[in-house]
Every structure is written in structure tokens, then in C-alpha cells.
């Protein structure tokens with residue numbers, strides 16, 4: 001069986017088109033969604049990511065503000081910047097790009113972001129709201145995975161879904177989303193201490209790989225006809241971008257699969273834009 005490729009790039013383009021239309025409609029009401037990205041230091045990958053977010057928000061007609069701080073910024077200084085952005089009426093969404101330099105405490109900074117502006121969904125309050133089944137913002141990467149599953153025609157209700165990885169960025173929030181009423185999946189979270197990863201993957205209708213380990217998921221670990229979503233972004237020996245899934249092998253077994261690049265990646269930034277739009281609506285008196 002040759003798996004259908006789930007095209008994240010095409011899906012992201014369609015979602016962005018819809019967001020742009022909604023931003024235009026808001027502009028008619030005098031509202032421009034505003035996103036602020038704070039970057040500390042000059043980590044090359046972080047600079048690329050923040051640049052992508054900046055371009056995406058400008059392309060969609062949003063206000064984009066980049067706050068670039070030197071690597072020796074103190075915790076107090078960073079917290080003051082977040083406080084200013086919390087109070088800034090023009091800003092609907094705030095993200096602090098990770099990783100931060102070692103002397104800074106990312107958890108403390110995330111806790112200070114106003115939950116109404118927490119478009120990256122990393123504030124423990126936001127994560128807690130999701131965990132108790134009353135979500136505000138969805139974390140961007142798992143939110144993208146939900147849309148990719150929908151695109152693949154997966155009926156999540158009753159489906160057995162194995163998520164490989166239990167991070168607060170991907171695995172954990174995704175499990176909480178998929179078990180919300182309305183999504184109703186039966187979720188298994190596998191992690192580095194899981195005894196037989198192949199076994200828990202083989203019993204799934206959907207495998208989501210988010211471990212950050214090249215080639216971790218091989219064809220023998222996937223049930224025939226399963227859908228496979230590859231969140232992993234790893235660098236190969238030659239520097240090229242690869243996922244956690246042995247794409248060629250698994251494509252022979254799965255019914256549908258996301259490629260890397262061109263799968264989950266384009267959806268992550270897109271869902272940040274979606275969250276910023278939702279934040280703008282909610283803050284300016286729209287739906288909560």
C-alpha cells in the first residue's frame with residue numbers, strides 16, 4: 001500500500017487564506033490583531049522562527065511587533081517587557097521565543113503572560129484550562145495536528161491514538177485535546193520509558209510521533225492502514241530536515257502520512273496566527 005501524503009503546506013495555505021479574510025473583516029470594524037514576539041539573544045534557529053512568525057502575521061494583515069533583547073537581559077528586565085506587552089492595547093498575542101539563555105527562567109516568564117494573550121498556550125493556566133476540559137487557546141503544534149487529522153479524514157471519536165512524546169509543548173496538550181468531548185479519542189501516551197513502543201504503536205489507528213528521534217517509528221511498528229503524523233524535526237547527518245518516522249518504510253504500510261518537511265511544520269505557525277485572531281476577537285468583545 002502506498003500511503004496518501006497529507007499535504008501540510010497546502011492545508012496551511014488554505015487556513016491562512018481564511019484567516020486573512022477574517023482579518024480583513026475585522027479591519028472593517030477598526031480592529032487589527034497584534035502579535036508581539038520577544039526574542040532574547042541571537043540563537044540562529046530562534047531568529048529564523050521569529051522571522052517566520054513576523055512574516056506570516058504581516059502577510060495576513062496583522063500588526064507584528066518584534067522585541068529583540070540582548071543575551072545578557074536580566075530576568076527583571078524580561079519580566080518588565082512582558083508586563084508592558086500585557087498592558088499594551090494594540091497587542092493581542094504575546095510569545096516569548098524559546099529557548100531562553102540559561103540564566104533566565106522560562107517558566108516564570110510564561111506564567112506572567114496574560115492568559116488572554118497567551119497565544120503560544122504555554123502559561124500553566126492555559127494548559128490547566130485545557131486539562132480540565134475547558135480550553136482557552138490550543139498549543140499551536142497540537143492544534144495543527146488536529147487539523148491535519150481532519151484533513152486526512154480521520155474520525156477521532158473512538159479512535160485509538162498513540163502519541164509518542166509527553167512534552168508540554170506537543171504530546172501532553174495533544175492528548176488533552178484529543179480526549180476533549182467532541183474529539184473523543186482513546187489516547188495512549190508513550191515516552192522514553194515505555195517498555196514496548198512497537199506494541200503500543202501497532203495497536204493504534206493513528207500514530208503521532210513527537211519524540212525528536214530520527215527514524216524512531218519503523219514500518220513494523222505501524223498497523224496496516226493506520227494514519228501517521230510526524231511532528232519530529234531533526235537534522236540528518238547531511239544537515240537535511242527529517243522526522244521521527246522512517247517515511248519510505250512506513251509509507252508502504254500506512255494509509256496516510258505527513259512528510260517532513262511539508263507536514264506539521266507549516267501548520268504550527270499558521271495556528272499561531274489563528275490563536276492571535278481568536279485572541280483579538282475575544283479581547284475586543286467578540287466571542288470568548
Ligand code: NAD
Nearest residue numbers: 141165166167169170191192210211212231232233265268
Ligand atoms: P522534547 O524533547 O521536549 O520531548 C520529547 C519526548 O519524546 C519526551 O517526552 C520523551 O520521553 C519522548 N521520547 C524521547 N525518546 C523516546 C523514545 N526513544 N521512545 C519513546 N519516547 C521517546 O521534544 P518536543 O519539544 O516535544 O519536540 C519533539 C519533536 O517535535 C522534536 O523533534 C521537535 O523539534 C519537534 N517539534 C516540531 C514542531 C513543528 O512545528 N514541526 C513543533 C514542536 C516540536
